[in-house]
Amino acid sequence: MRMARVTQLLCLGVSAATLCSPVSGRAEQSTASPWSVSLSAGWLDVEGDEPVDDAGLAEVRIAHTCGERWAVEGTFALAPDMDEQFRHEWSTGERVSRLQEAAGPGVDDTWSARATLEALLFLKPHGRFDPFLAIGGGAMWYADGFSDDLQPVILGGAGCLYNLTDAWALRADVRGLFIGADTEANATFTLGLCWTPGESRAAPALAPVSAPVAAPVVAPVAAVAGKPAEVAKPAPTVPVDSDWDALSDEDEVNRYGTDPLKRDTDGGGVYDGHEVIEDATDPKARGDDLQVFELRIPFDEGDATIKSEYFSEIGVIGKLLKDHPDGTARIEGHVDPLAVPDAKAAKRLTERRAEAVRDALVNDWKIQSSRLTPVGYGATRPKGPSAPPKGNAENERLEIYLRGTVEK
Numbered sequence: 239m240r241m242a243r244v245t246q247l248l249c250l251g252v253s254a255a256t257l258c259s260p261v262s263g264r265a266e267q268s269t270a271s272p273w274s275v276s277l278s279a280g281w282l283d284v285e286g287d288e289p290v291d292d293a294g295l296a297e298v299r300i301a302h303t304c305g306e307r308w309a310v311e312g313t314f315a316l317a318p319d320m321d322e323q324f325r326h327e328w329s330t331g332e333r334v335s336r337l338q339e340a341a342g343p344g345v346d347d348t349w350s351a352r353a354t355l356e357a358l359l360f361l362k363p364h365g366r367f368d369p370f371l372a373i374g375g376g377a378m379w380y381a382d383g384f385s386d387d388l389q390p391v392i393l394g395g396a397g398c399l400y401n402l403t404d405a406w407a408l409r410a411d412v413r414g415l416f417i418g419a420d421t422e423a424n425a426t427f428t429l430g431l432c433w434t435p436g437e438s439r440a441a442p443a444l445a446p447v448s449a450p451v452a453a454p455v456v457a458p459v460a461a462v463a464g465k466p467a468e469v470a471k472p473a474p475t476v477p478v479d480s481d482w483d484a485l486s487d488e489d490e491v492n493r494y495g496t497d498p499l500k501r502d503t504d505g506g507g508v509y510d511g512h513e514v515i516e517d518a519t520d521p522k523a524r525g526d527d528l529q530v531f532e533l534r535i536p537f538d539e540g541d542a543t544i545k546s547e548y549f550s551e552i553g554v555i556g557k558l559l560k561d562h563p564d565g566t567a568r569i570e571g572h573v574d575p576l577a578v579p580d581a582k583a584a585k586r587l588t589e590r591r592a593e594a595v596r597d598a599l600v601n602d603w604k605i606q607s608s609r610l611t612p613v614g615y616g617a618t619r620p621k622g623p624s625a626p627p628k629g630n631a632e633n634e635r636l637e638i639y640l641r642g643t644v645e646k
């Protein structure tokens with residue numbers, strides 16, 4: 239749970255300490271709300287010499303993203319039915335209710351509420367699995383007056399988000415709680431659901447597809463009758479990119495000296511726009527093109543799960559990176575604009591697919607994650623025109639650009 243939308247997590251849970259942290263959205267560049275809400279439920283494990291026994295727990299959490307890795311989360315927890323705990327009285331051999339000793343005769347169950355504020359540190363902000371550490375404090379209140387009205391709480395622990403979609407994630411939380419002046423030690427275990435309204439995290443900023451096209455020079459309209467001359471607004475210009483290489487024809491001719499009708503002018507394997515925009519190589523010199531692979535992995539519609547029969551194709555990349563320990567890979571996901579019409583959804587889907595390839599390289603080939611850069615381009619880099627009604631299959635692809643994997 240990658241994070242610009244750090245803050246809205248909603249966890250539904252079953253037990254004590256569940257926390258929905260900003261699943262996918264910590265502070266990356268994004269227009270998403272920084273808020274998240276979580277509902278969780280779980281179990282409150284109580285120290286053995288306390289008046290009450292272990293109990294079920296429900297929690298509501300509201301989180302706010304504070305940066306790439308940090309979020310602040312407020313939690314209200316309720317244990318609605320806490321049974322009494324007993325001790326053995328050695329002198330009489332009887333079981334004695336600790337709760338009735340503390341709260342008075344006839345009180346055989348009670349309930350409690352807790353409010354806390356925690357700081358969350360996300361350890362892997364861009365993964366589908368998004369583990370985090372948590373530490374904070376607050377106060378706890380027991381009904382039936384068997385304890386102080388409000389007891390201070392210090393808590394710490396960890397959790398993990400599993401991003402299902404841009405908006406929803408599962409979460410699991412574990413916390414240790416030190417409550418009250420006698421520092422009784424309790425623990426909570428919860429599962430929940432997180433909801434982050436709005437857009438998901440954004441992919442890393444992309445370079446412009448083509449250089450800005452110079453606006454036509456428009457001569458000012460002559461001044462009339464003493465009025466100042468007005469400047470006509472230029473009509474918006476759509477750059478023409480005849481060869482689908484992400485550089486406009488005009489820029490290819492006037493700025494880069496590349497062939498506006500040839501996608502890969504130097505024939506080295508990498509198209510002109512990628513050399514100019516991403517690679518900083520020379521689109522007119524064949525020898526400096528990066529090593530590039532295009533993977534045609536069929537995904538289910540809207541899904542980013544790689545089917546096992548395609549792991550061997552990723553293995554080709556894994557072996558190259560294994561053989562070249564200094565090599566790095568940029569993993570790009572692309573779809574056709576008709577296949578996923580919503581631009582934000584397309585970007586997120588392609589990012590998830592690129593992350594799936596990265597995860598396979600990390601898990602199956604033990605390639606360090608720091609050597610791999612997954613990027614989602616959505617439908618901004620088609621290889622050719624779309625084809626109604628379902629789109630051009632050529633445009634749905636993963637491209638892997640390798641550096642440092644070819645002996646010079």
Ligand SMILES: [Ca+2]
Binds near residue numbers: 484
């Ligand atoms: Ca072009």
Ligand SMILES: [Ca+2]
Binds near residue numbers: 481490496510
């Ligand atoms: Ca070209």
Ligand SMILES: [Ca+2]
Binds near residue numbers: 502510
């Ligand atoms: Ca090239």
Ligand SMILES: [Ca+2]
Binds near residue numbers: 519523525526
């Ligand atoms: Ca080149």
